[in-house]
Amino acid sequence: MSATTHNLKRMYRFDLTQRLVAKLKQEEAVIGGIGHSNFDLWAVGHRPQNFYMLGSMGLAIPIAMGVAMAQPARKTFALEGDGSLLMELGCLATVAAQAPKNLIIVLFDNGIYQITGGQPTPGLHADYVAIARGCGLATATWAADEADFERLLDNALATDGPHFIGCKLDEQKPRAQTERDPAQIRDRFMRGMGTKKNRTLG
Amino acid sequence: MTTSLPPWHEIVLNVFKANEVKLITYVPDNVLKPLIQALHADPYFTCFATAREEEAVGILSGAWMAGLKGILLMQTSGFATLPNVLASLPCAFQIPVLMMISERGTLGEFNVGQAAVCRTMRPILDSLAMEHHTVSRLDECEFIVDRTIRQAHLTQAPAALILSPLLTGGKAVQGTGAQA
Ligand SMILES: Cc1ncc(C[n+]2csc(CCOP(=O)(O)OP(=O)(O)O)c2C)c(N)n1
Numbered sequence: 001m002s003a004t005t006h007n008l009k010r011m012y013r014f015d016l017t018q019r020l021v022a023k024l025k026q027e028e029a030v031i032g033g034i035g036h037s038n039f040d041l042w043a044v045g046h047r048p049q050n051f052y053m054l055g056s057m058g059l060a061i062p063i064a065m066g067v068a069m070a071q072p073a074r075k076t077f078a079l080e081g082d083g084s085l086l087m088e089l090g091c092l093a094t095v096a097a098q099a100p101k102n103l104i105i106v107l108f109d110n111g112i113y114q115i116t117g118g119q120p121t122p123g124l125h126a127d128y129v130a131i132a133r134g135c136g137l138a139t140a141t142w143a144a145d146e147a148d149f150e151r152l153l154d155n156a157l158a159t160d161g162p163h164f165i166g167c168k169l170d171e172q173k174p175r176a177q178t179e180r181d182p183a184q185i186r187d188r189f190m191r192g193m194g195t196k197k198n199r200t201l202g
Numbered sequence: 203m204t205t206s207l208p209p210w211h212e213i214v215l216n217v218f219k220a221n222e223v224k225l226i227t228y229v230p231d232n233v234l235k236p237l238i239q240a241l242h243a244d245p246y247f248t249c250f251a252t253a254r255e256e257e258a259v260g261i262l263s264g265a266w267m268a269g270l271k272g273i274l275l276m277q278t279s280g281f282a283t284l285p286n287v288l289a290s291l292p293c294a295f296q297i298p299v300l301m302m303i304s305e306r307g308t309l310g311e312f313n314v315g316q317a318a319v320c321r322t323m324r325p326i327l328d329s330l331a332m333e334h335h336t337v338s339r340l341d342e343c344e345f346i347v348d349r350t351i352r353q354a355h356l357t358q359a360p361a362a363l364i365l366s367p368l369l370t371g372g373k374a375v376q377g378t379g380a381q382a
Pocket of ligand 1: 085
């Protein structure tokens with residue numbers, strides 16, 4: 001666990017996503033943010049409880065918050081990039097105010113807009129965990145390395161949130177590209193959430 | 203006859219209930235104040251403000267996919283911040299995000315900025331091919347709000363309800379100053 005950003009290990013998004021998905025045993029929901037956050041979620045292997053956000057930059061956390069509020073018994077993850085979070089920072093205050101206990105935010109902070117060519121974001125000096133804490137997410141924490149990330153995930157799955165886990169990323173590219181079919185993504189996700197009952201697809 | 207009808211905000215609240223629209227997100231507007239107040243006071247509803255209207259589109263999309271129906275309340279200028287997320291989330295994914303917009307910028311507006319923003323609203327809705335209706339009469343309020351909500355849910359399409367100053371009285375024209 002770490003409250004500051006120096007000495008944080010820069011980790012590989014696909015590896016972190018794989019570690020996260022491996023811990024999901026209760027049909028937890030996972031919302032992948034625009035671009036590479038959802039590409040690596042897809043690359044790890046499709047689950048009916050995954051939602052891949054194809055546009056609407058910045059809305060992965062709000063979408064996950066809506067899912068979490070609709071189904072309080074289901075742990076719900078948002079996987080969001082730092083550029084995307086920077087675009088919708090106010091949502092952290094909204095999350096803190098409503099405080100859905102089952103919401104877990106994982107921030108993938110590579111310091112760049114990787115999908116649009118790797119330009120640095122204006123968040124060069126921003127500490128997103130400090131921002132999350134400042135918004136009222138008191139337990140927000142940076143993951144120091146992979147083992148720490150796993151420990152933080154175990155804690156988030158076992159305790160009430162909302163939780164916020166920040167991860168510093170290296171600059172490796174995603175492993176695959178999500179199949180872009182929004183209606184099918186939504187339909188599969190609803191079956192995964194149990195809001196569509198027919199189980200022939202998924 | 204119209205004198206026997208309840209006020210617009212009471213009609214709207216009852217239609218929300220009849221359609222199980224429980225999750226109310228808003229960025230406030232003065233005209234919406236009595237509706238927001240009544241929704242907060244009624245334990246049937248979960249009612250809260252978001253920092254931006256965009257956020258609410260995300261929250262409502264996630265909630266609907268997971269089985270909870272809701273609506274976003276805002277003013278004209280709030281709607282004008284939304285085309286990108288509406289096009290790429292509820293329109294693309296076929297999610298019935300409902301919006302109720304207090305129409306500012308017309309019929310006696312005192313703020314020139316509001317007037318300019320107002321003229322963008324219906325062209326944006328039309329270009330998104332989004333169902334939208336303007337409620338201007340108390341005796342039509344229940345029918346239009348109820349049917350629009352039903353159709354949105356049944357066809358999995360986002361929809362907008364515009365509350366005209368003809369219905370709500372709008373915000374009174376002020377002689378001096380320009381304030382939101
Ligand atoms: C409103 C809006 N502005 C710009 C874009 C273009 N765009 C798409 S993804 C992206 C960068 C996302 O950055 P981040 O969330 O940090 O993820 P990364 O690409 O680094 O994985 C940008 C700028 C967009 N889709 N929407």
